[in-house]
Amino acid sequence: VQIVESGGGLVQPGGSLRVSCEASGFTFSRFAMSWYRQAPGKERELLAVINSVGGSTVFANSVKGRFTISRDNAKNTVYLQMNSLKPEDTAVYYCNVVRSDYASYWGQGTQVTVSS
Numbered sequence: 188v189q190i191v192e193s194g195g196g197l198v199q200p201g202g203s204l205r206v207s208c209e210a211s212g213f214t215f216s217r218f219a220m221s222w223y224r225q226a227p228g229k230e231r232e233l234l235a236v237i238n239s240v241g242g243s244t245v246f247a248n249s250v251k252g253r254f255t256i257s258r259d260n261a262k263n264t265v266y267l268q269m270n271s272l273k274p275e276d277t278a279v280y281y282c283n284v285v286r287s288d289y290a291s292y293w294g295q296g297t298q299v300t301v302s303s
Contacts, residue, residue, distance in 0.1 A: 188212035188292045192282050195297030203270045206297055208282030209263055216240070216260040218286060222267045224278035225296075231281070237265060250276075272301045 194206040208220070219238050225231040235256040236245045244256050250269075258265040265282060279296040286292070 188284070188286075188290075190282050190284065190292055190294035192280060192294040192297040195280060195299045197300045197302065198272055199303050200272060200274060200301055202272050202301070203268070204272065204299060205266055205268045206280050206299065208265045208267075208294060210265070210282070210284060211263060213284070213286060215263040218284050220256075220258060220265040221283045221285075222256060222265070223281045223283055224276075224299075225281065226275075226278040229278075232278075234280075235267060269299070272299075274301050277301050 189211045190208060192206060192208045198204045217239055219236055221236045222234045223231050224234055234247050234250050235254060237256045237258055241258045246254060253271045255268045277300050279298050281296045282294045284292050
């Protein structure tokens with residue numbers, strides 16, 4: 188299993204950014220996918236989950252209404268669209284899958300910095 192996040196960068200407060208996660212090594216369309224983030228000195232935080240077909244999503248209260256999660260099963264890719272970004276959104280953003288054998292896989296993360 189390989190998971191690769193991309194699309195992070197520096198953005199001004201109030202701006203938008205979309206991060207991507209491309210997965211391989213398993214049947215992508217069978218599994219829910221999740222986005223997490225971890226800021227320095229803080230625990231990793233679950234942000235959003237999307238089911239296998241993209242018809243159901245769940246968001247943490249901290250990002251509800253600002254972030255959306257989507258997936259393209261033809262491209263084995265899940266996206267996190269982040270709008271109205273705040274300095275407190277600065278973190279490393281990670282993608283995760285938990286397979287049916289409960290094995291959990293993470294990517295290397297992509298850094299998002301919100302600063303003027």
